[in-house]
Amino acid sequence: MPHFAPWIDGTSANEPEMQVQAIDADTYVIRQSVRTNFEAPFLYLLFGKDRALLIDTGAGGLKVRPTIDKLMAAQQAKRGSSLPIPLLVAHSHSHGDHHVGDDEFLKRPDTKVVGLRPADVASAFRIAHWPQGIGHYDLGGRMLDIIPTPGHEPAHIMVYDPHTRLLFSGDMLYPGRLYVPVDRFGDFRASADRLAAFARTHPIRALLGAHIEMTQTPGQDYAMEAPTHPAERALPLPPSSIAELQQATRAAGDHPKIDRHADFIVYPRPAS
Numbered sequence: 001m002p003h004f005a006p007w008i009d010g011t012s013a014n015e016p017e018m019q020v021q022a023i024d025a026d027t028y029v030i031r032q033s034v035r036t037n038f039e040a041p042f043l044y045l046l047f048g049k050d051r052a053l054l055i056d057t058g059a060g061g062l063k064v065r066p067t068i069d070k071l072m073a074a075q076q077a078k079r080g081s082s083l084p085i086p087l088l089v090a091h092s093h094s095h096g097d098h099h100v101g102d103d104e105f106l107k108r109p110d111t112k113v114v115g116l117r118p119a120d121v122a123s124a125f126r127i128a129h130w131p132q133g134i135g136h137y138d139l140g141g142r143m144l145d146i147i148p149t150p151g152h153e154p155a156h157i158m159v160y161d162p163h164t165r166l167l168f169s170g171d172m173l174y175p176g177r178l179y180v181p182v183d184r185f186g187d188f189r190a191s192a193d194r195l196a197a198f199a200r201t202h203p204i205r206a207l208l209g210a211h212i213e214m215t216q217t218p219g220q221d222y223a224m225e226a227p228t229h230p231a232e233r234a235l236p237l238p239p240s241s242i243a244e245l246q247q248a249t250r251a252a253g254d255h256p257k258i259d260r261h262a263d264f265i266v267y268p269r270p271a272s
Helices: 065-079 100-104 118-124 182-201 240-252
Strands: 018-024 027-032 042-047 052-055 087-090 111-113 135-138 143-148 157-161 166-170 177-181 206-209 265-269
Touching (some): 018 065, 042 065, 042 206, 118 143, 143 182, 177 182, 182 240
Parallel strands (some): 052 087, 087 111, 177 265
Antiparallel strands (some): 018 027, 027 042, 135 143, 157 166
């Protein structure tokens, strides 16, 4: 499991708006302060030899691009290149707390922003049969797998990186409340099955999601829109959480109810 220093959690009046931690020289995890937006989402920046991928652009309340530009410039300098690194901006899904910063990147040179509809995502990652197919995106010596996982939201994806054996799991599976509209629960269950099938043939070191909403007490979450997150659970989830989620979705039947687990909560919501 990757190890991180304590994340900004709103408990310090002097914490920065964004915090960056490196998994390795080409993989960065960026957290938005809960003081700027209660969602406090995580963003991910991955570099290959030829280009970079940014997953999500935050929930608003701050400027995201300066942090990304600084990381991009540092990577370019490390490579000793005069050429900018092309950047693809994609999203775990299209809920607002994951794409408010898109406007900052629309006119950024050498940058493309993926649209928010399933068709946009399928086109960008050449997924011929959405959501059954698997897409691929080559950063240059670093081929990513793009797994459609609708249910929480129709355009939701997960990104698997064989280089680190990490699965960037968005809002479908993270230490928190896994919101699912009841009219999309069948899609969510099918996504859990598809994810479990993928995990059986790909080594996964850990899952890194888009939020932390669980405390260090198993099964205990923070209040909704909590302004601080003291004593947060760690960000990474173990690969075993995939089978646990699959079993939970199967057990839910046709009338799913709130289902608490040690590290996440399946949280059905009214039909969207």
